[in-house]
Amino acid sequence: MASREPRIVALGGASLQPSSTDGPLHQYLLDLTGQSRPRVCFIGTASGDEASYATAFYGWFARRAEAMHLALFDRRIDDIEGLLTSADLIYVGGGNTANMLAVWRTHGVDVALRRAWESGVVLAGPSAGAVCWFEGGTTDSFGPSFGALNDGLGFLPGSFCPHYDSESLRRPRYHELVGSGSLPDGYAADDGVGLLFSGDQLADVVAVMPEARAFRLTRTSAGVEETSIKPRRLRA
Secondary structure, three states: OOOOOOEEEEEOOOOOOOOOOOHHHHHHHHHHHOOOOOEEEEEOHHHOOOHHHHHHHHHHHOOOOEEEEEOOOOOOOOOHHHHHHOOOEEEEOOOOHHHHHHHHHHHOHHHHHHHHHHOOOEEEEEOHHHHOOEEEEEEOOOOOOOEEEOOOOOOEEEEEEOOOOOOOOHHHHHHHHHHHOOOOOEEEEOOOEEEEEEOOEEEEEEEOOOOOOEEEEEEEOOEEEEEEEOOEEOOO
16 A cells, blocks of 8 residues: 655656656656556646657556546646546656646646645656746746746745756756745755655655765855755666
């Protein structure tokens, strides 16, 4: 029997393409459900329900789980809460975080996700699919430069910064935003790193590549303190 404790896995970045090395990270998500063939729902709102993203999702998950998706730009589902609370895992794709949150609130997805989370459905995703669970985070939703997003769902306290190693401006900008108080203290993650939160507490940090890291950023009187967190390595 899977734990009913609310759980979220924030991924710094992850790919569903066949050539990706992130397979063990996605398998980790499936294993958290405790089901031999879990029900997994993909939400691709942040990419405008891009067909190729959904295809990549089905390409990886459909062989290992009962895969389904929620589309909002051509909505076909009446009972969104029923769909999401019936899942074992909800996987939110990357893209424009601000647009995603606005569309979710229009359709009541934010409320449905909270009820799913509180009932024990595992919530997860990379990039926008990670930032959204926190109070805020770094985003390029409003243009090419990185700014602060402060209206996340707030299931988890603090802020989050994805792609910490793969986008060179992320790290200095996150330091600046936390240091100025524009964003609250929080976590950052390299691509291929997953941070598991049980309730609102960090419970596990995992990665496929040995050099990948997660970080805790805290505002202090002297500036910003960055603490490296070495993940537990997942094996292929």
